[in-house]
Amino acid sequence: MENGQPSRAHAHPRGPAPLLLQTVHERRPEVGVISVLKARGTVDASNAMEFSEVLAEHIAHADKAGEHPLLDLTEMYLACAAAVRSLDRATGVLAFSGRALPVVQPRPHARDALRTAGLPGVRVHATMASALNALEARRDAVDADLDAGTEPGAAPDVVTTRRRAGP
Template structure:
């Protein structure tokens, strides 16, 4: 539970802060391309589907560009169970392939919600630097026994993906 005044992402005259999404592409020495989806505002029942679709598209585009996808939740409030389920839906394909999305700097209440949900398709990091260090070191993306993030190989028409 939060102490002190509520964060600006939680409170705003007239209701919750609108959800804003922005993608930033960078190149890091020793790591290659990264694609960071920066989210800001409140994910609630009204916009959880849009958040899920944007995140799934972000992951797919990063995969196609051979970039490491990251999700920055430093300015997000998850207002309902739909918000957590949207993360699970968007990262489900990663989890099924033994990978996970690096989630950067969630606020304490968001981190607690993610920990309680136990989503296999995400790995939470305290900061962007920590996430990049883990990627550079090749640490498992989804916990013990899982392989590090590798963009999926392109699939040829008629070929099966393994």
């Protein structure tokens, strides 16, 4: 899947387009290295779990490498509710930590489905520039928190309480 080859999910004759997933790493001056998972084809009930697993691995790998994960849905169709749930499963770790995966250029039906679902671990962007601007703003906020001596995104009172509770 990393190499753009078809996933294990097989296309049915006259059925949905096969799922193709490819990771591209790019250095962007405004935010550093981004890791873009480009998805093409259809996510349906037959391959939603696989898509969720690949996306979760993509996010985990990007976090370990110090990269910003993004998901490009320019050429993706979400065929059913299972497809939307697969995104929710994969981005759960981000939502838990108060972050969200930038999802870039989803087709209108996918954009509407994602907005309706209100997934806490997903942030929809109409363009790559919009997603990069959001990442840059987040990086600036993290830098400001670090300069102030607090944990990124945490309220100062919460950080103080956690530090006192330690050994």
